[in-house]
Amino acid sequence: MNYSEYKNYMSKIADVGHSIAVLSWDKEVYMPSGSSRFRSQQVATLSGIAHEMMTRSSFGGSLKKLMTDESLSPKEKNNVSLTLKEYNKATQFSEEFVIKRSMLTSEAFHAWVKAKEENNWLTYAPALEKLVDLKREEAKLLGNADHPYDNMLDIYEPGMTVKKLDQIFIDVRERLLPLLEKVRNLPRVDDSFLFLDYDENKQWDYGIDVLKAIGYNFSMGRQDKSAHPFTTSFSPEDVRVTTRLKKDDFSYMLWSTIHEGGHALYEQGLPTSEYGLPSGSYMSLGIHESQSRLWENNVGRDFDFWQHQFTVLQDIFPSQLGKVSFVDFMKAINKIEPNLIRTEADELHYHFHVMIRYEIEKKLIGGEIEVKDLKDVWNDMYEEYLGLRPKTDEEGILQDIHWSHGSFGYFPTYSLGSFYAAQFFEQAQNDIYRLNEKIERGDTTELLSWLRQNIHEVGHSMEAEELCNKVTGSGLQLDSFINYIEKKFTRMYEEY
């Protein structure tokens, strides 16, 4: 197998993977309620085919041989190397182990769904316990690392470690807690005008307009409705987003739309010539999330963007927003208030939600705590960091789907995304002449070009830390995020 045959083979595996994505998209968006049985079977069959193609021993042999090919460019070599890493991971486990994992995951997921319905943690705990035991085994099997949880982190954020994350979350505590203290003393924000009657069709149309405004390409994408918003890619030439609407909650639609739009801009910007290869795929979940959060928060919750958009929005909803002042609107969409639910958290408290999950996962996989103690640990940490104690399991330990899927190591990428986003956006402001003024005029073209060139087109040709250094001149740090927050709040409460 030469490089071009390898590339062709990878594109066939990608074709199968993207077909699964189409079937899954349809399932969430248009599939009739009674049709799930055969759809699940069809997805399982395609997954089996993709897995077989990826783990075929002849393919592994070809990859090892290709690694010694001196004629490959560094990018090509990196592709083969990352594919070999994936091959090794996929072939690491015995068939028995894979079947057991699939069974325990399915069991945990169904237990979680039932537990949510019953609002009862004890319905979930036994299945989760078995799954955690297996995940501890998996972490060990995945190789030597300073901490077994490192192997879990590496699945979603290649190169990320407990050592690095511990430092990041120490920073989060040290630097965000004083910030929160300051915010707590600010006058109470009235955001009630965001919860008036907003016509859903007008909301929908405005969401589409905003997606267009930030550069989402509708001739190679579309937006539909689904219960939980998501972005999915069938190729860089077909990237779809979904959103949701609530008549009496304008925020419910808009920032979720911009968030998914950010993910979609990344996928639409991946190089089509590298289809199916690491160099044609996203770099890590943290980098993916940096793109959604940059547009959602650094652009979509800051002054410049709304300098332009607020009057547009007032024209669409005059009776709801006509008499609201610009700064009151800014305060409302940036309201800081602790709550119990991660997905409803504000920009600051969000990272404490993530930190709690990170600390728990690390100790769970490391064997320092046990599933039976999880609820108490959870509730204690919420009380300590957010000053709130869940009254029910539903608003506490049962709120996330992730663990029931066996996704340990995923949560930290949410926070990483915010911190990368702030760092990238700060750099873009340095690199692009008068970017803020351009955004104020509603023009984000140059920002998107900058992201395309510096991040999107890179695909997965290097690791996140290397990219961060290359683009911003330093590794991941919290300064940019803190600066961004401080600047925004200063502007809201002092300059206006």
Place this chain on the structure above:
Amino acid sequence: MNYSEYKNYMSKIADVGHSIAVLSWDKEVYMPSGSSRFRSQQVATLSGIAHEMMTRSSFGGSLKKLMTDESLSPKEKNNVSLTLKEYNKATQFSEEFVIKRSMLTSEAFHAWVKAKEENNWLTYAPALEKLVDLKREEAKLLGNADHPYDNMLDIYEPGMTVKKLDQIFIDVRERLLPLLEKVRNLPRVDDSFLFLDYDENKQWDYGIDVLKAIGYNFSMGRQDKSAHPFTTSFSPEDVRVTTRLKKDDFSYMLWSTIHEGGHALYEQGLPTSEYGLPSGSYMSLGIHESQSRLWENNVGRDFDFWQHQFTVLQDIFPSQLGKVSFVDFMKAINKIEPNLIRTEADELHYHFHVMIRYEIEKKLIGGEIEVKDLKDVWNDMYEEYLGLRPKTDEEGILQDIHWSHGSFGYFPTYSLGSFYAAQFFEQAQNDIYRLNEKIERGDTTELLSWLRQNIHEVGHSMEAEELCNKVTGSGLQLDSFINYIEKKFTRMYEEY
């Protein structure tokens, strides 16, 4: 491979096939305009996988061995036997031949699209000539038959032959021409009220109501819009239809909706326990078409159905239909008038359109006429049988897509569908106590049950001729169709 392993393997092949169907449905219905490049590639990859699974020589060996398994039931044996037939067909051709066919088909299709745009037959003819040469070769390779075209017919209508079809079309000429002569002397029908302004949303809602009324299950199906209406099945538990709308042409939507609804009822009625097997699939295209035409015409253009539906429709469109009498409505929706376009033909002339194509295909594949003479042959036959001569290639020889896909032998199934439909419906009227009165009351439940039991649930466990004999007591004949037409016209012009 025992029977249960065979069944499991077949269901995996079906999973891949149905995944292709999902990708193709999306392409017609929701895919953005700029996304076709990778989608085509993905469909090609899945098709390649399905083909490889079907033609794997170890699978062929297993099938041959299973054929000798004495423990199989007749139905099981029939499944294996039909699968082996398909295997033999799929492995009949050299790889070189398959590649050549794929290339020539693609070339012919693009030439046809271009020729349509240019309204110029000569743009299409050279590519079609090469494709026809190949099809002649294919027909010969497919085995010995009385007529090489028999092998083409067998692809779409297993067991159908030139000998049988020649007799059928002799009957069509002998019995339909006098009928047409009679209709020609009837007073001219005014159908102008079908072409008033019909609100598209109301049309859409009414179409949905009609689909529900005939028993289409929306919890395992859905209707969307597409340029050309079609039905597609992802399993009997997910069968989808599409329709189209024209503001100033009510018929454009309605009978196409009922037609696809009939196809969909068949697919929704196939036995789920036989998923992926011949016994879980439709019997032939003729039988498939019999189900769409039965609902579209024998039900949907006849008196009983409209006894109930006409007042409903008048209430929805009072200004368009409020003053139209029932019999005038019936005459309008049954207007008989020769035209040049098959897809716009009425119930009687339709079969002359098909006959012309049948005669041409038979002689083309048999080597009696050449592609270069096709346009003249076409135009002469239209003049002879419909009294109209196409003025442009677009309204003549270029109107159908079928030949450009290499689909020779497909057209006759359209007429077979109408004749089977009339025969089945006549039998249902005999078997179901006061069926007409039930339909008059808007209740088609028993008709659907009868079709389920006698046709749908049979799947492809026997051939069409055998089914027809079993259900109606005789093989395919034209009497039922002629009776149905005569009765309807007598009622319209003599009884009212």
